[in-house]
Amino acid sequence: MSEATVSRVFNDVGPMKEQTRLRVLQAAKALNYHPNAIAQSFARRRSGNLGVVLPYVPKVHIFSTYYFSEVLSGIGEQVKASGYDMLLKFRVPGEESDHSDIFRSQKVDACVILGATDTPSERAELKKLEDGGFPFCLINQHMSGERFHEVDADHEGGSYRAVRYLLDLGYRDIAFLSGSPEFSNSGDRLRGYMQAMREAGLLPADAKAPGDLPVHLYYEGNYSRTSGMKTASAMHPHLNRIEAVFASNDRMAIGLMQGLREYGHVPGRDYAIVGYDDSEAARVTDPPLTSVAVPFYEMGQLAAERVLRRVGGGNETDGASESFRLRLDTKLVVRQSCCILR
Template sequence: MRKQVADKAGVSEATVSRVFSGSEAVKPKTRERVLQAASELGYVPSELARQFAKRRSGNIGVVLPYLPKVQLFSTYYFSEILGGISEAARELGSDLLLLQRSPDERREYGLLFRQRKVGGLIVLGARDGEEEREALLELERDGHAYALVNQRMEGLEQRTVEADHREGSRLATAHLLEQGWSRPAFVGGPPDYSNSRDRLLGYRDAMSAAGAERLEPLVGNYSRKSGLEMADAAARLIRSGEADALAAANDRMAIGLLQGMRQLGLEAGRDYGLAGYDDSDGARLTQPALTSVSASFYEMGRLAARMALGELERPDGKLPPRLVVRESSLKRDVERN
C-alpha cells in the first residue's frame, strides 16, 4: 500500500513515511506529490502499525475502580474528571483507554505499560493501601508518567492532582458564619480518604478564626442516603440550639439532609443554614438551591491528563476552590408564592 503510493509519487517508501509522520524535512513539492498520490489511492497510515513500530501508543489509560453495584459514571465526581481528561487528551492528540479494574487485579499498573503500552496512566479512586502504593512506586521507578487524582499517598505527593479541600471547607464554613449562623456543625465523610480529613480541618480553621466553639462532627459516607439517615440527629442539634447550621462535606449528603430535615419540619435557609461541597448538578435542583464549593473536578481532569502525557512535571499547587452561594445558606425566610 505504502509502496504503491511511493511509486505513484515517484519517491521511496521512506519519504512517504516522512510525509505522514510530519516531523522530518521533506521538500514541499515532494510532499505535495505524495499527499496527492495517497489521496488518490485512499492511503491512510495504520495507527496500529505506527504505534507498534514506535513501541508506544499515544493512549492514555484511565483506571477506574470496578464496583459491581455502583454505576460509577453516574456520579458527578467521575463524570467531571473524565470530561476534563478527555478534553485535554483531545488537545494533545491522544485517545483514552478506559480500564476498569476490580480490586483483586489492582497492583498490575506496570503491566499496562509493558503489555498494553499505554502512554500514560491516570488512576482514579486509588485507595491508601500497601499494594496500591507498591504498584505506583514501580511506575515511579520505571519512569512512567502517571497521575493520581484526589488521593495523596505518602511519597507520591508530586503525582497527585487535587484541589485545596481544606481551603474550600474553610470558605464554606466562614461563609455560614458571615451570614449570621453562629454555630455551624460539620457533617463529614469517611476519614480514610485524605480529602475527608482535609475538609474537617478546613471547618476547624474557620471556627478557630472566628473564635467560635467547634462542635463534634457528624460522620456519613458521602451518599444521599446517609444524609437522610443523619437528618434526625441533625434536627436535634438544631432544635436544641446546639447548632444553627450545617456544613456538609459533599452535596449528596447535604441534599439528603435537606430532604430529611424537611420531613421533620425544618427548612434550609429559614430554620438553619446549609452548605454542601462539590457544586454538583444537584445543587441547582433542590429547593432552596444549595450553596456549595466548586472544586473544579473538570480542571483536575485536565491537569491529570497533562501529567499522564508528560506535559506537566508536577501540579502547580492545589487547585483553588470557589464558593458558590445559593439560597440554602442565606439567612432569611423561605419565600412563599
C-alpha cells in the same frame, strides 16, 4: 516509491521532493491506503493513548457523579488538543495491581488516576509505577510523604471559608457531615472545618481528630445521596442543638435535606446548610444550595497536560525542577440555603 518514502510522507520527516509527496498522497488515495495505527504504535513503541484509571464505585454510575464527569471532561479536552486518545480503565473490586498492568502492557503512554485511596497496598503500587518511570498523575488525592504528581484543590481552605461564612452569619452549632475517610480530601475538609471552629472558640485549641468533636456535630457518609439521607435519622435527635450543617459534597447535602424534610425540618428555614462541589444540582434544589466550587474541569485538563508533557522528552532535569503538586483554589458560591432570618 519505496515504503520508506511513504512512511516519510505520512510522518512528514526528512527532505522531500514536493512532486514525490504528491505522487505518494495520490497513490494512497487511489489505493485507499490508511496507516495502521497499531503497527505505528508497535514500531514507535508508543500507543498514543492516555490512560484514565477509574475507581470502582459500587451502585453508582460513575460518570453520573459531578466530580468524575467534570474531571473527565477536562481530561478529554486536553487529550483531544494533544492528539491523543483516551483509554478508560475501570478498576475491578478485587484486583489491586491493575494500574501497573496498563503501563507494562504498553497500552498507554501515561495515565491519570482518579479516586486513588491512601491505603498501604495502593501506595506500594504507585511507588512501583514511579520506580518504573511511568508518568502518572493523581487527581484530588494527596499521598503525604511521596513526590507523586498530583493535581488537587484547596479543600481545606474551601471548607474553612464555608464554615467561616456560617460563623459570620451568626451560627454557632455547626455540624459537619464528612465523606469517606480514605480520601485525603475528606481529611482536608475536616481540617478546614475544625480550624474555623477552633478560631471561633467553639472547639478546644487542641481538637484535631473527629473524636475531639461533640458527637452531635460529627457525622460520616460516603459521598452518596443515600448516605446523606441516612444521616438524617442520626442527626434528627440532635436537631435542637444544630443550627447549621456543612456537608462534604452536594449529593450528601441534598440527601440530608430530603431526609430532614421528612422530619419536618426545612433547609433555609429551620437550619442552614452548605454543600461542596457546586454541582449543577446545587442550582436546582429548594432552596438553592450554597456550595464550594471546585475547578474540577481545569484539574482534569491540568493533570492530562502535565502528564502528557512528560511523555515526549521525559527530560529528567526538567522533571526534577517541575513542581510535583498543584493545588487549585476553591470558591464559596452563596445561594439561599443559609439565610435564616432571626
